[in-house]
Amino acid sequence: MRILIVEDTTDVAEAASASLGRAGFACDIAPTLADARACADITGYAAIVLDLNLPDGSGRDFLRERRRAGDLTPVLVLTAQFSVEDRVGALDEGADDYLVKPFDLRELEARLRALTRREAGRAENRVRLGSLDFDAGAQSLRVGGAAVTATRRELALLNLLIANRGRIMPKERLFDGLFGFENADVGTNTIELYVARLRKKLSGSGVVIETHRGLGYRLDLDG
């Protein structure tokens, strides 16, 4: 799950990025509207966190542009405490949620999870599939009732595959979801590596990750 953070205050952006990173999101930071446009044009995001006060204009312009262009990526707007006008305006222009600064990082994380979950058509964080039990909020994974430990990357990959269950996911897409721009030089072999590691941990769960040569991977129930 890749998130774009459009925020010019370095401290805030990096704190959010670190926190969301732990929660399994891969984050890109754009300190200006121009950067945000560039990022959004290059790749797709599961959600966008958008500050309204930016050095080269208002985030509302960016939001309006994207919506006009038919982009439905969920947007969470960050607003100053007293700018009720901005907040309401942003919602009218298609923002999906807002948070008043200063905000709690947990709140941001919870809301982003809600937004991205809504997109995947899932009602709750917890998913049961075969004998597999995955809770994205608690970062917990069980196979046949037994707790299975998994690393951050493994969980992020599983999350992506489950969110797109039954669909073939191109390797590039998985790559984009796992790594931000700062990790662009990572070899694509890495995806294969993590698929293998995940498969080992999911064995016996009734859930399989199928390989589709030249196309990508698909997670689904066995058989």
Added chain:
Amino acid sequence: MRILIVEDTTDVAEAASASLGRAGFACDIAPTLADARACADITGYAAIVLDLNLPDGSGRDFLRERRRAGDLTPVLVLTAQFSVEDRVGALDEGADDYLVKPFDLRELEARLRALTRREAGRAENRVRLGSLDFDAGAQSLRVGGAAVTATRRELALLNLLIANRGRIMPKERLFDGLFGFENADVGTNTIELYVARLRKKLSGSGVVIETHRGLGYRLDLDG
């Protein structure tokens, strides 16, 4: 979810009550410290909204009393815009959050939700897990029947971990739970330190604190 609003300005109190009522909270209003004490003695609250300027004294006195009595109900303090002294003092005395007047009702609602959610998942103060017996109200800890002394910080950490038993808690989250805004410059290493100290005291209790690298810590029964 029942909330106590300690506030003498009728307009503000009633507006807040109405707004929170719509958000699903049941509110009691106490315009004086005396009323607040009476209410708090009669029933428990999911959270307390506390104005510091009251006709019969400072809300800080009330807050200090409750904390001394072992009451851990989340308290959100309302302060005037420029009374930094009061704000910091209140946080030191155990307030969980503050809001500067005039505030937006939606913000109050969001913060209360955050406070009560943090507290959720625990019906009573006393928790028994393995041979561990922890009473958050009395701040007492027993392992295998024997009393174990623990410091304030250690107990706070244990409290947080137990309230989120079975869930992986990111270090930031534990940090937020242990330190207020005024301690923002404390190194995150501190969490690791207290985890180590706690582990020593919990050894042999059947309860363990697992490390999940890059994700956080999780408390659960051993095995």
Added chain:
DNA sequence: GCGCGGATGACAGCTTCATGACAGCTTGGC
């Protein structure tokens, strides 16, 4: 059988965590 995309074991680098020692500060007793 051949070629190419994928699978997988081994490994080194590096981030993250564990832990003992220590100094500053707070608190409580006198």
Added chain:
DNA sequence: GCCAAGCTGTCATGAAGCTGTCATCCGCGC
């Protein structure tokens, strides 16, 4: 007020294990 005791948080050092690369092997599809 002073002193002692203990709580707190910093630092440094070493361990642990996650991460991604490489090399090699596999097997599908032609």
